Amino acid sequence: MSIRSLLKGRGELTHSSSTKCPIVMSTRIRLARNLAQFPFPGWAKKTQKEEVLGRCLEVAARIPKIKDPTGLRIDELSELERQILFERHLISRELSNEPEGAGVIISKDQACSIMINEEDHLRIQVIKNGLNFKRSWNFITQIDSLLEESLDYAYSKELGYLTACPTNVGTGLRASAMLHLPGLVISGQMEKVVRAVNQLGIAVRGIFGEGSDASGSFFQISNQQTLGESETDILKRLNSVMTTIIEREEDAREKILEEDVDKVFDEIGRAYGVLKNGHLLSSSEAMNRLSLIRLAIDIGAIEEQNRMLVDRLFIECQPGHVQFTANKEIEPNQRDVLRALYMRDAFAKLPEPSFEHITR
Amino acid sequence: MELMKHFFAPNLLKQTVPLMAESINCDICSKLATVHLTQIVNGKIHKIDLCETCAKEKGVTDPNGFSLADLLASGVDSQEVDPSTSDLVCRGCGFTAEDYKKLGRLGCPSCYEDLAPMIAPMLAHMHKGTNHMGKVPENSLARLEVESEVAEIKAQLQQAIEDERYEDAARLRDELLKVNQESEESHVH
Secondary structure: OOOHHHHHOOOHHHHOOOOOOOOEEEEEEEEEEOEOOOOOHHHOOHHHHHHHHHHHHHHHHOOOOOOOOEEEEHHHOOHHHHHHHHHOOOOOHHHHHOOOOOEEEEOOOOOEEEEEOOOOOEEEEEEEEOOOHHHHHHHHHHHHHHHHHHOOEOEEOOOEEOOOOHHHOEOOEEEEEEEEOHHHHHOOOHHHHHHHHHOOOEEEEEOOEOOOOOHHHEEEEEEOOOOOOOHHHHHHHHHHHHHHHHHHHHHHHHHHHHHOHHHHHHHHHHHHHHHHHOOOOOHHHHHHHHHHHHHHHHOOOOOHHHHHHHHHHHHHOOHHHHHHHHOOOOOHHHHHHHHHHHHHHHHHOOOOOOOOOOOO | OHHHHHHOOHHHOEEOOOOOOOOOEOOOOOOEOOEEEEEEEOOEEEEEEEOHHHHHHOOOOOOOOOOHHHHHHOOOOOOEEOOOOOOOEOOOOOOEHHHHHHHOOOOOOOHHHHOHHHHHHHHHHHOOOOOOOOOOOHHHHHHHHHHHHHHHHHHHHHHHHHOOOHHHHHHHHHHHHHHHHHHHHHHHO
C-alpha cells in the first residue's frame, strides 16, 4: 500500500504535540484556485485534466514549505486507501469518487494537503489543532504564494480568484473549525444555535461535511461567503462566532453539571464501560461513547494527557481505518468485532474516570 | 444552496409597471391584472401578475411580509423568466447558461465574463459584496500583463510589415525582444 508509510508518520490530528483543547478539535482553511488557461475540472477533457495534474504535482513537489510531500494519483489508490484519506480529512468524498485526472499532495505531518482536479484545479488545505485561524492563514497563504510563483492563477481584479462554483469566487477561502458540543446537544440547544449562525452566513455541518450526521456531537462550522470581504475580515468574523458558540457550550455544560450531575457521570461511566469491555461496536456507537470520554477529560474526570489518544480514536474507529489496521477488507459485522477489540486494547491503558474531586 | 434562502432580501421585491398598456390577466383569477411583481429568488427571476383583489388577499401590498417564493410554493403558477440569459455562450469553452442549470458549476474562468448577466445577480445574493477585497496574485498578474503586452506588440509588428513601414517594424522587433528578455530575467529571479 502506497499510503502506509505516510500513515505511519506523526500526523497533526493523530499525534501532534501542539496543544489540543476542549471544545475545539481542529481548525481548517482551504483555498480554491484555478489555472487561467484551462477549463474547470468538471468541464475539462481528460487530456486537459492530465496536463493540469502533471503540472501541479510537479510544482507542488518543489515547495519547501510542504515538508516531505507525498504526491498521489487517486486512480492508483485502492478504495480502502481513498476511504482512509477521506476519514483523515485529507481528501474529499468528491475527489475519491471522481478519480479521472485527480491527485493529492500530502505533507508528511498531514497538516497540509493539496487536492488537484477536485471541483477546482487546486484545493489547498491546512489543518491545525485547536482554534487557530491566524496561524492557519499565515501558513496557507505562504503555500499559496509559492504555488503562484510558478502557476498562472485565474483571477479577475473585480471578482478575485475565479472558481468553478460562484459560491467560492473572490477569496476562494473556506475556513472551518471542528467543534465538540455535547453540552448544547444534550440540553437541546443545537438547533437554535444552527439557526442563529446560519443567519450570519455561516454554515453548520456534521463531522464529515455536507450531508453527514452530527455523530459524536461534532460540528463543522464554516463561512459561506467568499466575496466582498478580505480574508482577515472573514476569519475575524468567524472567530467571533466561534468564541460565542464556545461560551454557550461552556454555559450549557455548567448547567448540566449543576442540574443533572448524576446523569452525566452515569453516561460517562457507561461509555467507559462499553468501550473497555464491549465486543461489538458500530462506528456511530463508538463515536458517541468516545464523545463522552472526551467530555470526561474536559471536566477533569480523566487526565488531560489522554486527550491525544481519545482524539486519535475518533479517526481510528472509522470503517476505513478499522480495515486498514486489520490489513484487509472486512464485512461490516466483522468490522464491529474488530473495532471493539481495538477499543478494548486502547482502553486497557486508559485510567478509569474519577469523579470524586469534581464539585457537585 | 439550501442556505440561499437566508440571504433573500425583501427589498428586492419591486412593484413594476409595464411600459406598454397591454392588458395582462391575473395569474390567480384571470381578471385584469393591475399589480405586477418581479422577485429574484435563488438567482432566478420570477414574475407574477395579480388583480387588486387577489393581491390584497395574498398580502402583496406589504413588501416585508410577502414572499413570492411562498406564493409560488403554494401552487400559483407564475412563469420563470430568465431574461436574455438563456442564449448566453462562453467564447472560451462553449459553456452555456443551460449547462450551468444542469451542472451548477461553470465551465472555465472566462465564463465569469461571458455569462456575466446570469452570474452577477447570483453573486449579489450569495456574498457579502460583489467586489474582491482580498489577496492579489501579483506574480500571475505580472505574467499575464507581459503576455498581453507581447501579443499587442506582435500585432503591431505584423501590421507594420504589411504596411511596409520597416523602420517601425525594426523598432517593434527590438521592443519585443526587450519585453521577452525582461520577463525571462524576472522569471529566473
